[in-house]
Amino acid sequence: xxxxxxxxxxxxxxxxxxxxxxxxxxxxxxxxxxxxxxxxxxxxxxxxxxxxxxxxxxxxxxxxxxxxxxxxxxxxxxxxxxxxxxxxxxxxxxxxxxxxxxxxxxxxxxxxxxxxxxxxxxxxxxxxxxxxxxxxxxxxxxxxxxxxxxxxxxxxxxxxxxxxxxxxxxxxxxxxxxxxxxxxxxxxxxxxxxxxxxxxxxxxxx
Numbered sequence: 001x002x003x004x005x006x007x008x009x010x011x012x013x014x015x016x017x018x019x020x021x022x023x024x025x026x027x028x029x030x031x032x033x034x035x036x037x038x039x040x041x042x043x044x045x046x047x048x049x050x051x052x053x054x055x056x057x058x059x060x061x062x063x064x065x066x067x068x069x070x071x072x073x074x075x076x077x078x079x080x081x082x083x084x085x086x087x088x089x090x091x092x093x094x095x096x097x098x099x100x101x102x103x104x105x106x107x108x109x110x111x112x113x114x115x116x117x118x119x120x121x122x123x124x125x126x127x128x129x130x131x132x133x134x135x136x137x138x139x140x141x142x143x144x145x146x147x148x149x150x151x152x153x154x155x156x157x158x159x160x161x162x163x164x165x166x167x168x169x170x171x172x173x174x175x176x177x178x179x180x181x182x183x184x185x186x187x188x189x190x191x192x193x194x195x196x197x198x199x200x201x202x203x204x205x206x
Contacts, residue, residue: 003043003050004110008103010040014074015099018091021078030078040067047109053116056109063105070098160189 017032044064051057076082077090163180179196180189 003046004106004113007040007043007047007106008110010036010043011099011102011106014040015095018074018077018095022084022087022091024084026078026080033074033078037071053112056112059105059109059112063102063109066098066102066105070095070102073098163189 013032013036017029017036020026020029020032044060044067047060048064051060073090073094077087077095082090160180177196179193
């Protein structure tokens with residue numbers, strides 16, 4: 001994109017140089033032509049070395065060919081041996097139409113790259129949206145699982161407390177063998193069973 005923008009600016013400078021030549025300012029015209037001719041060639045080389053889009057090579061080669069024709073006639077127009085009338089005829093009859101074609105070809109390459117950038121941006125945005133949606137789903141599922149586990153653990157604890165309470169209601173001096181179902185080795189039921197076991201070993205064998 002930057003190469004085509006630089007090339008278009010260089011073309012505008014060459015057109016200014018051609019007008020200066022028509023005004024008889026040959027030295028100034030040649031200086032501008034030399035500086036911007038090199039600038040355009042460098043940008044064309046950059047464009048050729050960075051072709052990545054389908055169709056871009058054909059458009060770039062077309063641009064180089066048109067610029068070559070423009071530059072050949074431009075140099076002819078700057079020939080100081082030509083009469084002013086010949087220069088005018090060459091400028092308006094040949095250079096101006098070629099200038100427009102070169103500009104259109106450069107803009108075609110520029111548009112190809114801009115469209116590719118837009119498509120790449122859209123793909124990146126789509127990937128970002130997909131990633132964001134995935135993260136939201138993971139967050140939602142994690143929250144759901146956490147709530148489920150909290151409720152499940154709460155239910156286990158409620159049932160365990162209820163079972164221990166009922167077992168305690170049944171305990172008396174002759175029923176020290178009562179035990180409740182243990183859900184883990186460190187829970188309330190395990191503590192109750194351990195306590196009842198100690199009581200049984202101490203008092204239940206009498």
